[in-house]
Amino acid sequence: MAFRSSTRWRFRQPSVIPGFGLALGVTLAWLTLIVLIPLSGLIWRSTGLGWSNFMALVLDERTVNALTISFGTAFIAAVVNLFFGVILAWVLVRYRFPGKRVIDAMVDLPFALPTAVAGIALTALYAPNGWIGSLLEPLGIKIAFTPAGIVVALVFVGLPFVVRTVQPVMEEIDKEVEEAAATLGASRFQTISRVLLPGLLPAGLTGFALAFARGVGEYGSVIFIAGNLPYVSEIAPLLIIIRLEEFNYPAATAIATVMLFLSFIMLLVINSIQAWSRRRYSNGA
């Protein structure tokens, strides 16, 4: 194979398993077809706008507001999911109790349920005359038809991400590590905060990023519970739909492109933090 050894550009053989070329080919072709072509179509359409036009559409007060609401509520929901997701995963990994399998399966339900159904169900619960809403109403707390309702919906649809990314990593942690910490005189809090959590950080951040990304793009469940008032509880995906209803395709693509860009930046940042924490905390595995 003279050709192979002569070129400097060949890929380093990454594995002893054959078929790398074919596998990479399929991967790239598939990604191009499913992800790259549709998304570049979107960006291509928005470039037809011209820069100043594009910026005017993007910096429109209402667009900025909708983007803030979408990213803000998705962030809050992802934080909530990170916190409770880790606890849920902990319980599912560390304890044995009756009905554990059922609860484990329940975690995935938000994946399976059509989001519109979830939205309608949540609205029914949190509306002023709903089971939960009617309890909160006398306290002056309004969930449905406010931004808080959006957070509730996004917490629901994002729940499985953190649990499912943290769970396998948690299963890998040996109990001995905790025992060692205890024998060395660590308090329980120190064991958790300095021994266990750092190891879970990369997985937790992955789950956070996934839940966050999902929340930013979520439409179906949110429009039922949000109230959809401009400048108050109007999410960016709804604004895209509104622009489409106006047959204003340029504005719709502009908003979509910004969402795409912001999401990509966020995921990139989170990925690098994750890579950093993996280097920092993992034992080189």
Next chain:
Amino acid sequence: MRSNRLAGMMKLALVVGSLQLGSIGVAAADTTILNVSYDPTRELYKDFNAAFAEKWKADTGETVTIQTSHGGSGKQARSVIDGLEADVVTLALEADIDAIAQATGKIPADWKTRLENNSAPYTSTIVFLVRKGNPKGVKDWGDLTKEGIQVITPNPKTSGGARWNFLAAWAWARAANNGDDGKAQEYVTQLFKHVPVLDTGARGATTTFVQRGLGDVLLAWENEAYLSLEELGPDNFEIVTPSTSIKAEPPVALVDGNVDAKGTRKVAEAYLNYLYSDAGQKLAAKHYYRPFKPELADPKDTARFADVKLVTIDEFGGWKEAQPKFFADGGIFDQIYKPGQ
């Protein structure tokens, strides 16, 4: 197990495939036509399609299957623009059919003149649905901006019905203020301050009002309001017809480009004409639409409609003028929601 699943998937593929073929109209003996409609016409067209299929069979001996697609009017128009092969469109707004005509050229620009009554075989209007006993004493549009009243209406940006709501309110306020458009805008601005939720469609708004118990008044299509009473029981709600409202004319049109490609022009034309026949007019009235020719309908049905002064869209210069002025990006509806107002 595995082969079972495979068989199931193949069956599914076949069904999907045949649906596709059906809508393209390959099967010649069994003609299928597609009516792309908006949300609240579900019940009407279910009855009407059955009646028409029977009539067509009796007249020609041919079997015709009518598929109906329902959804928000604007969204439906966009589907047709994007290639959904509708034979006829029966939408909530003239502007939506205009958009199809402009974007695709599949409908001639003068479509509105091709059928009687501006191509609107039935009309409707906007009424108030209130809770039983009318606890807040809502009688007319002026009451809606009183302290403590909550009004439910969908978003005019995403709902055709909501645009009629908006214009009905405007028409009343303008008439009440001797034709002053500035006063009308003030009134409508106030009105939307009393709207706590903007649903994306008429059915969603009805759900918010009826199921979630939110709001004191629902601005609704007359036919939707009666349907709510029928479905949900007259014990809980009642209808208040305001002094002035708008004559909503949901138009119908043949999609020439599609019927000629599919060879379904004859049946699609007959379908639309049948809406104007006594059977069509009867069914419209039965489903609480105001028939274009009330004399053809059952007097029992038409007697249910309360008297109301109906303003037409022509007073707004037609949809070609009203649509951009009120509902386009930056239009009057957007100005209402500008912060700091």
